[in-house]
Amino acid sequence: MTKPITTRRLKLRALRDSDAPELARLAGDWDVARMTARIPYPYSAALAREWMDTLGDDEFVRVIEFQGALIGAVGYVAGTDRSAEIGYWIGKPWWGQGFATEAASALVRHCFTRAGFKRLTCCHFDDNPASARVISKLGFTAAGQTTAWCDARHAEFSARTYQLSRPMTAVFWRRSA
Structure with a gap:
């Protein structure tokens, strides 16, 4: 078992089989699923399992816990060029409390200091301004416009892409990694 990533309020830990029902309940909310690329709707515990x-060897996923409760997930898919695409979601009951930014920031730190990536990418659907705000707070810069598939909506939608290069000071970020 790998050591959890911790922040001031959160613990990012490895998935457990017992997480499937709560993952399905939270990610299966239409307002959450429709803003992700890979979560279908409806979403069941069987689909979560x-x-x-x-999950492939190139995928790293951690559930987000707040005060012992599972509230979302973060992760990345590694590329072949020392880059990775990150993603995250937070269950609707915990929206607006800074949890996405806090968890994604810890993931970015992990990617640059522990996983050794040189560049990160991410994207959000155009109709997801909350994710745009998180990405901006993380320091990502706009990279372009694309279309991306949404499993929940069964269609491609316009999306914005971003990138972030590892800063020279990443070696000093080991405090919470």
């Missing part, structure tokens, strides 16, 4: 069982 299937997703967990099929």
Whole structure:
């Protein structure tokens, strides 16, 4: 078992089989699923377990816990060029409390200091201004416009892409990594 990533308020820990029902309940909310690329709607515990069982070696996923409760997930898919694409979601009951920014910031720190990535990318659908604010707070810069598939909405939608290069000071970020 790998050591959890911790922040002031959160713990980012490895997935457990017992997480499937809560993952399905939170990520299966239409308002959450429709803003992600890979979460179908409706979303069941069986689908969550299937997703967990099929994660590839290039995928790193951690659930986000606040005061012992699972509230979302963060992760990345590694590229072949020392880069990774990050993603995150927070369950609707915890929106607006800074948890996405805090968890994603810890993931970025982990990517640059522990995983050794040189560059990170991410994207959000154009109709997701909350994610745009998180990405901006993390220091990502706009990279372009694209279309991305949304499993929940069964269609491609316009999306904005971003990138972030590892800062020279990343070696000093080890405080909470």
